[in-house]
Amino acid sequence: MDSELDAAVRATDTDAAQARLSAVNKGYLSDDVFIQFFIPRSRYLPPRPPLINVGTFIRATAIDMLVDKWIQLFGRVQVVSLGAGSDTRFWRLSTAGKSKSLEHYVEIDFPENTARKAHSIRKNDALNRHLEDITIDQGGTALRSTQYSLIPLDLRNPPSIILAPLISSGLLKRSIPTLFLSECVFVYMPPAASDALVRWFGENFEIVGGTLYEMFGLTDEFGKVMRANLMVTSGVDAYQTLEAQSARYLQHDYTHATSITLKTVRRHYIPSAELQRIAFLEMLDEIEELDLVLDHYVLSWGVKVAPGSDDEVVRHAVSWGIDRVDDPANDKDELEEGEIQQDA
Template sequence: MFPPPTQDADSAIRLTDSDAALARLSAVRKKYLEDPFIPFLVPRAAFQTPRPPLINIGTFVRATAIDDLVFQWLQTSLNQGIRSQIISLGAGSDTRFWRIATGPYKDALETYIELDFPDITSKKAMAIRKSKDLSAILGEVNVSLGGTGLTSTNYHLLPVDLRLPPEATLANHLSSAILSSTLPTLLLFECVLVYMSPEASSAILQWFVEFFSGGETAPLGSIVYEMFGLQDAFGRVMVENLKARNVSLPGAAPYSDIHSLPTRFTNVGFTAAHALTLKEIRKSYISATELERIAHLELVDEVEELELVLNHYAITWGLCAPTEALRTAWGGWGLVKAVTIPSDEDDE
């Protein structure tokens, strides 16, 4: 008999991108989010089943908060009369480039770069080429690196194993022809660093800080979304469930609580950093109008479980802007609490 096929050690991690894409597709179809591009990046999208309300709500909170931070960054660029670069590391099936390129902030974007495993980028490159809706927005497209990469005027899809030393990966791919060291630049890590060793993730951030000369000529921003605080009972269940899928979380160990998350940035030279749980974002940073709208989309029975899950995921954002001029221009970047309208009872 032939031996059973073996999976490489990273296949389980790569499958997490499929999970995220299916979750976004489900949230879009249930009207939590708007994204006309996600069906083109999900195989057999028309036949995919919807996800439970708990996943749809979590996807909504995550997407809403990250979009807010990204759009704020681009708006600040417009205010300064300059364009920004965005680098999405571990981008997977994300559609953010297309949403920006067809939205109100398209003039604020100079370059958008996506990095991921070669298996992921080759599939995405193929999906882009097959879809007229995606490729038309890119304009002239050049396939590179044996089909694992793709470039256009302001979009670059590049195969990179982010766990390797950045001097041997990022330095080779992010040449001056692609990435400028003098433009405002935003790094995105959505459920990426938690799958890497703390040393590897710190090395990536340190490389960018040094590339941009400590943010003295242009600000460097970064957004991280991932799970944390996995030492309690609920967190241990999450870890065991992932282990059953052959997924480990070496990057979660240093971050036992919300207060530890900003140190990811401040330890490597960022000048400011903040973190919020998805539970707190849902409670205080999303407008009452939006919360009321999504409350009517699906019946949620497991409110306690929802809050437990949201309390173990966080968004952390950091800014490297050491000069007074840059702090003045960019220091206000970050999530802002939603304005609450007092009820008649509050006036009594």
């Protein structure tokens, strides 16, 4: 029997999806016509407060930039979205003309969530017309297609058991540059389980990148308030600092890792034209509170290349990341407090 805690963890997807829908409806995220299809009665949901919309915009924009850069550097890639929930990235990449770059796109979540998603995909032509040769499997919880697969798994189980079949069945190929995404997922897992996933990806693909976004450092006064208001498990306590977040990768022989807070992302990584555009969408009074909230979310990315890879591949891997925006308005040469870059 599933525990109540697992049900609460699965339900965090509803919150994430509704936050995204709100940011889309308010004009923050303009490219997502798909999220509505994953949310029942989406038309009747009230918008989220401006602070949440801005946070959703910063997070989504930064992760989109990391994914786009991975594709741009490597040309043909695999993406594995861990705890994908109602994420729409596959469809957004398809409509942005990037489906040719996707060797395969895999989404993994608990069976209850994948069943719901598979149902939405089957039901909505706006979603299923982007997929070829769809088959539904495992009692409606799994969906396979030529380029996209939705797979029901509990990611707390050993990856050598649950993920290895993705390679042995030919769904994922070791030689294709592989990006795994963990958007607000590891925080709900025991650290030993999330570590095992980072290690497994590093050991099983020739070129691998990892992207992670989640709340962290919930030990100060503001963090304690956030903790009381958010659904969190002990997973949130494992990596409290930016250095520790980067160590997630480096301890498993990834060669480069960068960790920054979302506050830093907003200040230095989002083009000022975009920040100006969203400033006109809604009145946001609580700038200080926004900074405090964003300071408790981390975006990190790490990369690993198999020894003996050719120089160009290594150069591409090392250059992967999001770049600081060279805006006179917010440019500073030195790295600031909320940002660390480390090489192994």
